[in-house]
Amino acid sequence: MAIAAVASAAYQAAAKMSSGAASSASSTGAGFGDFLTSAMKDAIGTMKSGEQAAAQQAAGKGDMVSVVNAVNQAELTLDTVVAVRDKVITAYQSIMQMPI
């Protein structure tokens, strides 16, 4: 009973969110490009912090563990962004190849 109520509420919230997102996307023009830009900025930021940590380690400051952590973080963020980009581009291509 409780689970059903929660599930229906979640479903309604999701439906509202998707319709809201669609309308805002069509009205403001904020779309995939903006998403990619912000994701890339994020990825580049983490890469920069990784590079900084590595440079500090090379200069004799900072420790190995921080370098490993920062570079790991950067690698993971980039991986995620690339995976999402590939996914969306595949979707775009399959829409473009749709026979009309």
Added chain:
Amino acid sequence: MDLNASMVIAASGMRAQSSRMRTIAENIANANSTSPTPDGNPYRRKVATVTSEFDRQLGATVVEPGKPIEDMSEFRTQYDPGNPAADKQGYVKLPNVNPLVEVMDMREAQRSYEADLNVMEATKSMLARTVDLLKR
């Protein structure tokens, strides 16, 4: 994100074990360091401490290397009248370092470090496999 936090926590553990290892290295290296003067004290053994600290930004409890404290136990003495550090009776004070204890401490630090490494490795593979799910 929880997995990122666990990476940071494991890293803090590794940092703490590194500082502990440094103290142990000091103890082992100074196991025979006597005082240069007859009435001085030799090297005093240090005990590494680690404390847990709540990281507000991370929202998790991380490990912090504490300040090493001095071991106040008795110094060893050895009869060696020719030594410049010997007192009037000919006894030399030697550091209160027991190499066997230090080696055991070292092993413990090593194992703790390896455990943290394993946590990092497992976390990384969990994250990587989740991202892999996106790729296909």
